[in-house]
Amino acid sequence: MTAAPLTLNHQAPPDPQQPVAHTLSLTAEDRVRSRHPFTADSGEPLYLDLPRGTVLNHGDLLQGDHGQWVRVLAKPEPVLTVTAADPFLLLRAAYHLGNRHVPLEITPRYLRLSPDPVLRDLLHQLGLQVIAETAPFSPEAGAYGSSSHAHSH
Numbered sequence: 001m002t003a004a005p006l007t008l009n010h011q012a013p014p015d016p017q018q019p020v021a022h023t024l025s026l027t028a029e030d031r032v033r034s035r036h037p038f039t040a041d042s043g044e045p046l047y048l049d050l051p052r053g054t055v056l057n058h059g060d061l062l063q064g065d066h067g068q069w070v071r072v073l074a075k076p077e078p079v080l081t082v083t084a085a086d087p088f089l090l091l092r093a094a095y096h097l098g099n100r101h102v103p104l105e106i107t108p109r110y111l112r113l114s115p116d117p118v119l120r121d122l123l124h125q126l127g128l129q130v131i132a133e134t135a136p137f138s139p140e141a142g143a144y145g146s147s148s149h150a151h152s153h
Helices: 088-097 117-125
Strands: 006-009 011-012 023-026 035-039 045-049 061-063 067-072 078-085 105-106 111-113 129-135
Touching: 006 023, 067 111, 078 088, 078 117, 088 111, 117 129
Parallel strands: 006 045, 023 067
Antiparallel strands: 011 061, 035 045, 061 067, 078 111, 078 129, 105 111
């Protein structure tokens, strides 16, 4: 008989000192799913039952009525990491990618996005260095509260 999943319905901000029973490694896409079954890194079945629109971040803590804490980890996934010697080039790239509604991680040193050969070529043409790698991906939530949204223009 399979154990019933632990239902997680409370989100708390990161607290590295908080002891946890489990960790839950999720991709950027998984971290915007508020009601979904997952499996903890330990193999424990979990079920997220969070308010719609919840976006989980690396380090967030989750808890349910059972009292156990679960730490969310940003799972390494295929990404393109974009760098430039000139910070203006990074700003310019962020502008062009934003116009395309691309989920984008923005830092002072690099931009990070999901792999896309057309965007990779555009970034090369703009004079940026683009490296395909596997790394945690934490795109900006944006004005709509999640890193992936759909709307018509």
